[in-house]
Amino acid sequence: MGTATGIIRALNSGIKHIATKRFTLRYPEEKLKFVGDGYQFDPSTGVGIAGLKGRHMLFHDHCTGCQLCSIACEGVAEAIAMVKVPEEQKQNKKSIMPQIDYGKCVFCGLCVDACPFYALYMTNDYELSSFSKEGLIYTPAQLQVKPYVAQDSEIQISDRGATHG
Amino acid sequence: MTVELPPGLALQKVDERIMTLNVGPQHPGSGHMRIIVQIDGDYIVACDPDPGYVHRGEEKMAEYRNYITNIPHLERPVIHDSCNVLYPYVLGAEELLGIEVPERAKYVRVIASELNRCIYIMYWLAIYGIFLGHSTMFMWPAGDRELLIDLMEKMTGARVTHAHFVPGGVRNDLPPNFEDVCLRQVNYFEKRIKEYAAVFYDNPILISRTRDTGILSRQDAIRYGTTGSVLRASGVDYDLRVKEPYDVYDELDVHTNVMKEGDSYARSRIPWLDMMESCNIIRQALQKMPKSGSVRVKLKPNPKTKGLESVYKRVESGRGSLGCYIVSDAKTEPYRVKLSVPSFRNLIALPNLLRGEKLGNMPSVYWSLNYWPVEADR
Secondary structure, X not given: OOHHHHHHHHHHHHHHHHOOOOOOOOOOOOOEOOOOOOOEEEOOOOEEEOOOOOOEEEOOOOOOOOOHHHHHHHXXXXXXXXXEOOHHHOOOOOOEEEEEXXXXXXXXXXXXXXXXXXXXXXXXXXXXXXXOOHHHEEOHHHHOOOOOOOOOEOEEEEOOEEEEO | OOOOOOOOOOOOOOOOOEEEEEEOOOOOOOOOOEEEEEEEOOEEEEEEEEOOOOOOOHHHHHHHOOOOOHHXXXXXXXXXXXXXXXXXXXXXXXXXXXXXXXXXXXXXXXXXXXXXXXXXXXXXXXXXXXXXXXXXXXXXXXXXXXXXXXXXXXXXXXXXXXXXXXXXXXXXXXXXXXXXXXXXXXXXXXXXXXXHHXXXXXXXXXXXXXXXXXOOOHHHHHHHOXXXXXXXXXXXXXXXXXXXXXXXXXHOOOOOOOOOOOOHHHHHHHHHHHHHHHHHHHXXXXXXXXXXXXXXXXXXXXXXXXXXXXXXXXXXXXXOEEEEEEEEEOOOOOOEEEEEOHHHHHXXXXXXXXXXXXXXXXXXXXXXXXXXXXXXXX
């Protein structure tokens, strides 16, 4: 194959893409859809349930204040601190619950694997930016809130190429 | 008082014609490492790679963490290839802890590791394209990589640092309907990378820039101890997935791509051929995988090893043979973890490849060695 033919073939290959659809995901107007409601773990079988490892969610009625999540995080990021909860929120005998610093968290989900009481899960919420360092520290009361997520875009593959539809 | 400086840094009396040039460590073309080159006009006379700018002490950190909490930080050296970096450690820890892995978990691991290999090579290829000034080859791999990252996100819940492999299997089972989505996206991905031939690999401009530059002969490739695509581009048929199959690679049909030339072009083409082979392996694994069953052995929260013993396991990563040596002393933490990384071995060949080359060929020769600075420094 001659040099000229090769260059023409290369140009032709690129020009064909003018007609194909755009693959770019236009975030934040479009958001990717994930499977499930986030990463969860079933302590009875010892296997997790697939899902995005995003912000945590804490179920106050299940948390016993056993600190296993905090111990699991010690070797990873030291992001989980056990804090005293106010009297009106008191659910367990020790009245301590995890508080997570998302400035340190690496979203590995080992704390979820460590929880034997179905109290700590992860959600599809990944938009955690804040103007201050303190804003990244989520208290037990904030972790209790189920996030609102509107994610519906998925990769569509057709003859004319792949798009985020 | 005189201080003995390392050879690259010491002042030396040189010919007036020869100039010393520092490429890096902040140069986008070197990637957190420095290449000290001595040039005579446009020709490189000598070259001294100077890695070590991103040393993180991963091996020492591993001595203070137990076998499970070691997982998130040991995959950091190459975040784009995180499953493969973790693979030898997990295989070694399983042998020390005496765990038998379920069959389905082995297949899930193979799929995850092959997807990760493609993700790494696509990132590598994007950088290789922009090194040569080919901006289309920067945009296309960076975009098509998204197809596989999407699959990994569905499978593991994270885009790059998955923390998916654990001693005893994988963290979670595949999501429902994953097999169909995976097959569709991998087939489309393979169709896409075949288009790279016309625009990049058969492009006469690329061929004229990379053919016969930085030739590594077969004998030298073996003598320097290079691995992976660099070794296979020099005509040595060596792939750990075939030679020392781990997990279920012995049940799959793996073809090794070999080229004889040993130049930059061959070294850049082999990873591209490997991606197509990875697509084949994923399709085979999806077909042969048991449709149901456990994917993880239930472990105690803080597993302990039996006694003073050591284990060395190695896998074929995106860059070559990656080994992990673990010594245990009947505690919850390993006594010593040593990573034997392919990047560092491939870098050893660089001074010999660059001698006598033009300075303009340096980026293509350097990046074709499949070198990842963070992994070499670890």
